[in-house]
Amino acid sequence: MLNTKNKKIVLIDSDGRRVDGRRPDEMRDIKIKVGILENADGSAYVEQGNTKIYAAVYGPREVHPRHLALPDRAIVRCRYHMTPFSVEERKSPAPTRREIELSKVIREALTPAIVVEQFPFSSIDVFVEVINADGSTRCASIVAASVALASAGIPMRDLVAACSIGKVDSVLVLDVTDIEDKYGEVDLPFAMMPNRGEITLLQLDGVLRLEELEKAISMATKACKEIYEKQKKALKEKYVELRKAIIEGGKT
């Protein structure tokens, strides 16, 4: 195993493989399940390696407190939260400053895709629970939440796909794990609406030349298009399942 006491941690070996054996431009397997929380209007579960996330959408519904309602559109609220057991050392369930910031950036990543003008005086509430964290949790949260929004039947301009780019041992890598985030040089979370070609989340934490950044963005764009296909497939699967259930239900 890795020796964390020793400062020199090898994140890319001599064969160009990463700690978990992936190539730099290789994503972890992503599993997306739609509609798993019955009470929510829409929900999704995303598993990306050891990052595991539930997302639920409630709404459009009446706004509480009422004075927050807007006369021309729905408000979108988002809560990103990590369960106390999702990380190595127990995290207090109270929202941290990090979670407050991430809730905001996730909301701002999702809102451009939602046709909020159709629901004046209402709210669309997105809840994200990180069950197990192993890097790229905000990106996986966006992937899950955007599928949950679609499955809630909320009109959308596009789905939002997301992935992270890192730089470890001077190499740009796709889909950063926890250890690569901790000991790597750069973390760049990214989200976009693949069909519209609009970036809705872009953060950078680490030093990059602008040319490197350009390369990172094109890497992320390519990966988002792959994730987009998986999101669509997961949504379609759910509706094939539903349709089958309705037809079979009709027979009996």
Next chain:
Amino acid sequence: MIPKIKRRQMLDMLSSGLRVDGRGLEDLRPVEIKCRSVNNAEGSAEVRLGKTLAIAGVKTSIGTPFADTPDMGVLIVNAEFLPIASPSFEPGPPDENAIELARVIDRGLRRSEMIDLRQLCILPGKAVWELWVDIHALNHDGNLMDTSALAAVAALLTSEVPKAMVNEKGEVIVNKNEKQKLPIKCIPITITVAKIGDKLLVDPCLDEEEVADVFLTATFVDDKVCTIQKRGEKGLTEEETLKCLRVAQRKARELLKIVKEVIGYG
């Protein structure tokens, strides 16, 4: 509703290349930096960008390092949007905007390695200097982000910290009469670009902020970018993003020159 009318008006003006306050699209508002106005702080700076005013103060204390960085000092950034600064600010703990601002500035300071935190270690694993950077908004007329970031940087540049030593018994002794500057390695500069319609404008004032679709804040150090934060509930194309960053890079060079002239660093 008012923002909608305002927005239409502003878009009309922008299409003929005009901003509400008469600036060009890539012009910063006049910058004023006043350092060391707070005697009781180790460092302080009041920064004005046009009518926006923020003050940052640096206080220090001796504390224990984090377990994963036993030989490094601790840097903590906090921001308060006080009701004194704007009719829209309310008293209470920092809201998501203040928290985001503080965290973006914190990342900029940390990732640029402006301060050599290793030199702030007094006794490895036991005692290190803690640097508390507190930013308070005093008058909000847009772009609190860049104003606050500059205030934080200027306050750190002018900070003087007492000397601390370890005696034979292994105790930490602080000599308050002997002060030294912080171990500064570079100056990070933060620039925000706003998008309204299809126009990109630097250093948005409050009127512009209220109608803008999206913001891109970037911190530069030695012409490299070390922090980016996209804000706002709309998206940007890849082309727009890169254009924003190139503009921000240019403006960062310009602002860096001003900072060096005023503070006399480097």
